[in-house]
Amino acid sequence: MYDRRGDDERRGMNRRAWLKALGVAGVTGLAGCSGDDGNASTGTESATATDGSELGTSEGTSTGMDELPEVSGTYRTDISGSLATLNPLYNNEQGAADVMSYALDLGYGFRPGTEYFPQLYDLTTDGGDVWVASLREGLQFGGDYGEVTAEDFVYQITELHQSDWAATADAPSWPSELNVERTGTYEFQIELPNPNPLYPETYDPLLYPIPKALLEPFVGEQDAQGLENNAELTELQFVEGGNLGAYSLESWNRSSNITFTRNENYYLREAEDVPDRFGNAPYFEELEVQVTQEQAARLGALEAGQTDSVAVPPNRVTEFDGMDGVDVYQIPQPFNEVCVYNMRDNGWTAGPGNLFQKKKFRQGLGCAVNKQALVQGVFRDYAQVQYTWQPQWSQWYPDESEIMQFGTGDLYGPEATRSRIREAISDTDYSYGNDGQLLTPSGDQVELSLYHSAGQNTERNMAQYIAQEFGDNAGIQVNVQAIDGTQFTNNYWQQQVPDDPSQYEWSNGPYNAGPREVTSANPWDMSVVFGLNTYPLNPTTASVFFSRDSSYNPYGYYPSWDAEELFQRANSAASEEELQPIFTEIFKNVAEDQPMGMLAFPADTVGYSAGIVGPAENFFSGWNFPTWYRNE
Amino acid sequence: MGLGWYIARRVAWSFVVTFIIVSVTWGLLTAAPNPEVQQAAQQAALAGDDPAEAQDRVRQLRGLDRPLHEQYIGYMTNIYTLNWGWSDSRAQPVTEAVTEALYYTVQYSVPWTLLVVTLGPLVGLYSSANQYSWKDHLATGFAFFGYAIPNFFFGIILLLIFGVELGWIPITYNTDVPVFSVENAIQLAIPVFVLVTGSIGGIMRVSRNESSEFMNADFVKTARAKGVSTYRIYARHVLRPTMVPLSTTMVAQLLALFTGSSILVEVVFSIPGLGRLLFRAIVAQDTSVVLGTSLFFVFVATIGNLLQDLVYTVLDPRISFDDR
Numbered sequence: 040m041y042d043r044r045g046d047d048e049r050r051g052m053n054r055r056a057w058l059k060a061l062g063v064a065g066v067t068g069l070a071g072c073s074g075d076d077g078n079a080s081t082g083t084e085s086a087t088a089t090d091g092s093e094l095g096t097s098e099g100t101s102t103g104m105d106e107l108p109e110v111s112g113t114y115r116t117d118i119s120g121s122l123a124t125l126n127p128l129y130n131n132e133q134g135a136a137d138v139m140s141y142a143l144d145l146g147y148g149f150r151p152g153t154e155y156f157p158q159l160y161d162l163t164t165d166g167g168d169v170w171v172a173s174l175r176e177g178l179q180f181g182g183d184y185g186e187v188t189a190e191d192f193v194y195q196i197t198e199l200h201q202s203d204w205a206a207t208a209d210a211p212s213w214p215s216e217l218n219v220e221r222t223g224t225y226e227f228q229i230e231l232p233n234p235n236p237l238y239p240e241t242y243d244p245l246l247y248p249i250p251k252a253l254l255e256p257f258v259g260e261q262d263a264q265g266l267e268n269n270a271e272l273t274e275l276q277f278v279e280g281g282n283l284g285a286y287s288l289e290s291w292n293r294s295s296n297i298t299f300t301r302n303e304n305y306y307l308r309e310a311e312d313v314p315d316r317f318g319n320a321p322y323f324e325e326l327e328v329q330v331t332q333e334q335a336a337r338l339g340a341l342e343a344g345q346t347d348s349v350a351v352p353p354n355r356v357t358e359f360d361g362m363d364g365v366d367v368y369q370i371p372q373p374f375n376e377v378c379v380y381n382m383r384d385n386g387w388t389a390g391p392g393n394l395f396q397k398k399k400f401r402q403g404l405g406c407a408v409n410k411q412a413l414v415q416g417v418f419r420d421y422a423q424v425q426y427t428w429q430p431q432w433s434q435w436y437p438d439e440s441e442i443m444q445f446g447t448g449d450l451y452g453p454e455a456t457r458s459r460i461r462e463a464i465s466d467t468d469y470s471y472g473n474d475g476q477l478l479t480p481s482g483d484q485v486e487l488s489l490y491h492s493a494g495q496n497t498e499r500n501m502a503q504y505i506a507q508e509f510g511d512n513a514g515i516q517v518n519v520q521a522i523d524g525t526q527f528t529n530n531y532w533q534q535q536v537p538d539d540p541s542q543y544e545w546s547n548g549p550y551n552a553g554p555r556e557v558t559s560a561n562p563w564d565m566s567v568v569f570g571l572n573t574y575p576l577n578p579t580t581a582s583v584f585f586s587r588d589s590s591y592n593p594y595g596y597y598p599s600w601d602a603e604e605l606f607q608r609a610n611s612a613a614s615e616e617e618l619q620p621i622f623t624e625i626f627k628n629v630a631e632d633q634p635m636g637m638l639a640f641p642a643d644t645v646g647y648s649a650g651i652v653g654p655a656e657n658f659f660s661g662w663n664f665p666t667w668y669r670n671e
Numbered sequence: 672m673g674l675g676w677y678i679a680r681r682v683a684w685s686f687v688v689t690f691i692i693v694s695v696t697w698g699l700l701t702a703a704p705n706p707e708v709q710q711a712a713q714q715a716a717l718a719g720d721d722p723a724e725a726q727d728r729v730r731q732l733r734g735l736d737r738p739l740h741e742q743y744i745g746y747m748t749n750i751y752t753l754n755w756g757w758s759d760s761r762a763q764p765v766t767e768a769v770t771e772a773l774y775y776t777v778q779y780s781v782p783w784t785l786l787v788v789t790l791g792p793l794v795g796l797y798s799s800a801n802q803y804s805w806k807d808h809l810a811t812g813f814a815f816f817g818y819a820i821p822n823f824f825f826g827i828i829l830l831l832i833f834g835v836e837l838g839w840i841p842i843t844y845n846t847d848v849p850v851f852s853v854e855n856a857i858q859l860a861i862p863v864f865v866l867v868t869g870s871i872g873g874i875m876r877v878s879r880n881e882s883s884e885f886m887n888a889d890f891v892k893t894a895r896a897k898g899v900s901t902y903r904i905y906a907r908h909v910l911r912p913t914m915v916p917l918s919t920t921m922v923a924q925l926l927a928l929f930t931g932s933s934i935l936v937e938v939v940f941s942i943p944g945l946g947r948l949l950f951r952a953i954v955a956q957d958t959s960v961v962l963g964t965s966l967f968f969v970f971v972a973t974i975g976n977l978l979q980d981l982v983y984t985v986l987d988p989r990i991s992f993d994d995r
Contacts, residue, residue: 117843121951124762273762293761293768294943294951295775295846331843331941335827339835340842525956 093371093432095151095657107318108652108668110301113325116348117337121294121330126272127247128199128207138328139247140664141299142275142284144307146172146246147239151659153434153576155239157312159187159248159283167234167613170244174225178306181281184250189227193219194251204261212243233611237618240577253277282306285321285665299326305665314663322668341365341646347669348654351646353419353497359646368654369642371432374570375425376498378489378505378636380404381565383534383595385558389487390479392467395564396555398599401633403459405445406452407512408505414639417500422641427630428584429622430640432658433575437623442630446638456512477514486516487564490531493521501638502567517565524568531563532593545588554587555595573640575658578622582606585634594635600628674984681980685973690747692969696962697746701739750966756959760952765963768948773967776944778850779859780933783866784925791871792917795878796905799886810875818872823935826865830939833861843941862940869932870924877920881913915987922979926972 122135127143130136148156155162160172178187199205200213213219218230229244238244249272257266271277275288283306286299301324307317329346331337338355340346344364351359351367360367380386380395387393394400410424426444429436444450457471464470468480477485487509491502499521506517522531533549534557540546543553574580583589585602605625612618630637647654653667654660730736737745749755755765798810817825834842841858848854885891886909894904934946945964952960 121761123760123955126762268757268762292771292846292943293763294772294947295844295941329843329941330943332938332947333827333941336830336834336842336939336941339831343835343838343842345842523954525954 093430093656093658094153094434095655095659107316108322108670110319110322110324110668111671112323112669113327114323114651114667114669115327115329115346117329117331117340117346119330119332119334119337119350122297124267124273125275125288125291126267126269127249127275128205128209128272129267131208138297139275140284141286141326142288142302143247143278144283144285146244146248148662149240149576149659150662151655151657153240153659156662158307159246160192162239162244164238167236167238168231170229170231170238171222172227172229172244175306175310176225177309178248178283179281179304180248180250180283181277181279184252184277184281187248187250187283188224189221190224191248191251192246193221193227194254195246195249198258199254199266202258202261205263205266209246212241212245234613235610236612236614237577237579241580248283250277286323286326289325295330297328299328300324307665314666316663316666320665322666338646341648344648347648347651349646351644353417353421353641353644356419356421356644364649365646366649366651366654367644367646368656368660369421369644370654370656370660371423371430371640371658372643373430373573373575373658374640375428375430375573375637376422376501376567376570376639376641377425378404378408378638379566379569379594380635381563381594382597383555383558385562386564386595387487388562388564389485390469390481390483394463394467394469396597397463398632399459400463401636402443402445402631403456403463404509404513404636405633406450406455406459408446408508408636408638409451410446410638413501413504417497417504418639418641421644422639425637425639427626427637428573428581429578429626430573430575433573433578435575435578435619435622435626437626441623442627445630445633453512457514460513471514475514476516484514484516486518489517489519489565489567490522490527490563491519491567492524492527497641498567505565505567505636522568527566527568530560531566532559532568534559534593547588547590547592551588551590551592555597559593578625579606579609582609585629596634598628598634599632602628677984678981681977685977688973689969693747693750693966694743696965697743700958700962701742755963755966758952758957758960760955760957760960765959768960769945769963769967772943772945772948772964775844775846775942776933776937776946778855779862779866779936779942779944780929782859783863783870786863786867787870787874787925788921790867791874791921792878792910792914794871795875795880796882796910796913798875798879799882799909800905802883802886807879811879813868814872814875817868817870820869821935822865822869822932823939825868826862826936826939829861829865844943846943862936862942866932866936873924874917874921877917878913881916882909885909885912911986915983918979918982918986922975926975929968929971 118134120134122138123132124130125135125139127139130139144158146159147162148158150156157175159178160174162170162172164170172189172192174187174189174192179185180187196213196219199207200209201215201217201219202210216232219227220230221227229238231238235241253269253271254266257263257269266272274291278284279287282302282304285302285305285307287302289298289300291297301321305320307313308320310317329340331340334352337346337349338351338359341349341351341359342362342365356367359365380401382393382395384393387395414420414422414424423431424447426447427437427442449455453475457475460477461471464477469485470478472478472482472484479485489502489506491498499519502519506519509515509517534552536549536552537543537546537557540553543557545551546553546557571584572581582602583591585596585598586592586606587597602625605621605628609618609621609625612621645654648669650669650671651667652670653664727736735742753766755769757763758765758768761768794810794814798807801807801810830840830842833839839857840861844858845854848858888908891904891908894908899908933944934950936942937944937946938950945967948960949964951957952964
């Protein structure tokens, strides 16, 4: 299945930042995957931690337990697609990152309440400009690679991520202006060009441990392909027999299943700064990830008790939640559902000009869709309405009274829509006919295309609802069309990189190859193919979506507010207090400018076997997966 | 010249056919824009480097700057020495991917083929022997039902009934069970059943129509008059001539199903075989695997045609291989 939320086909900075922002420590980032056809990953948390808060505060039974759970049985999860690689240096897919996390921990994660959770290393700072990473002692690679030291991390950063030949997935997080130095056997420091109080929340300093000795031959020959294809990396052989993961990779059958066995030596068992339940973790003898492409088969396996976790589409949540052997959890996630308008020159195929480029017109479209009805009808209430570039549960979400709430109350309906559109077309030859249709200068009804991913039922319903609302409230006829995600990416979403980029003001890769006159191969009007990450922990990373010349602006949006200046201020803020008013201003502007139709934040809905203790309904579900167990 | 010489020439011809197909594939691939080169240009533009320079670098790295004849020789050498390249979507060599997938495809396609090849003509013959009776209608109805119902849909329905409701079969294919074991037979029973019902229809109908021609032929009447038993008449005097035209239908249909229906069945039943390998490779735009898998299918088709020709000569003595 093409992953519509993750937009995993993207390469470069955003892609990695995106992946990271999805979550470390096995967060159920893709568990729902649009609710229709997703990978069930492993989120976790203590069973009683469902306190209703999306960021969570309670850690429930993970602390203060009298007796540790029994180690037994197999935990099985079914995912929809096979994995391209398990190479930590080159993987760009969330599904593979989730699977890797069973056998190899990342540097750190976050606990409920956005509390930093040091795994391999702790990150501390005084002023936000120099961050010190202190490694745990006693971390062991597998084979003959020995202990993990600061040298391994520093070598990896300076010789690979900061090189001009390796093109690792992490490279964009380590620009050359970052100075990284080893300051002890178990300590290294990262010097930032500007202070950043939320540096860990950017996920930029997040690393996998890779042995220096394994990398050296490739570094010597600058052999990027050899590094990418190396079996020790692609199959995680370098951690076999070590203590860096809760489980050990046993076998990887590319198209069918991946099996793991319990790692007796897991380093967090001995750690003192973690909840007691890590004391004998993990609690399953085996772990099996089954690749089951067909959704009916995945759901059937959950119903029949043949698997322990599967993504459940919203229209079947009630049915599965009502089953004796299944619990369905709603897990908040950072991806939104947006209706993107093509503001480039091959957008707005209805006639002359491109009305999407007018803020007032976009506001009119914002008034056309009843978001509450969308959430209830399409997402069966397993979603939140979106007004700006943050979910309501984000600590950076501005006060509701400060932002315009298009699609609700007075800002919804035919009058609200048409009055704004009339204003937008007042200096054009477009007009409204007597029967309420928006007419082109030649007198025909405005007809637009709206693409959605083929095979995604929820998304198709959403597209049809938008088409109906645009027809009723704006007088625009919308033709809904299904398209393969990869095809949409290649032929519609990506622009054609010009042969001579220097002739344009900017040329920033396939997702923003230049100003609006640079276009994709095919014309298109609107799309709901991709959801975008709103980075609720650190929204500064979202600047990429709102800058004219960023590396990710496929829709050709030119903000009518000074996005660059505001994000720059956010990037140089020294404290969270300083950040709050800046973010408020940013999100106020985003809500008002309507860079795209911002519609909803669907929750991941994941079905678990009733006996599994661990999943929780908060954003960090999955941070402590090794402590999950089966309550027989 | 005998049968041996004929087979040798046909096998040699198969190699020539394969060679031509592989050459044409090379021509098409060479003429098409290389995605890696495009990707490199995009990456370079993203990093603020010179896209043209990056394109040249990748061309050089992949040997695309060499003269065409050198590229062609290198490509053909790689193909025939089974060096089919690296799968980017699976992080393993293509030959390894194809071999792994083939291991699972064979497990259901062998019983499926055997069942279709034996049951199809028998059901057709049975239908023909009982023409226009309720038995004929029943057999025809069965054949048409399997032919008409989409394999993937039928598969899902059976999976839900026998897997979820009754719990008789595992819902997802378990690669850990031994090939020759009861568990494996159980988990493959439904996929094989779906494929058999899906492919038996055409064969059964051709077999029924063809054998009807011979049911009242003079040589059959003569045989009856001579007191030859009914089963012997069906087997020797009706089925054998029926098999001549039928073998054409059978090979063509089995090949089509092999590349078509098997993909859907493998997806539904989570069997990690060649069909799924090809399907995923196409979606992931993994050219090396698409090419490798296609080459395998070309090989199967060539062998299939060879077998078809050989079966002709064995079934119908009037067809001579001497003057071919």
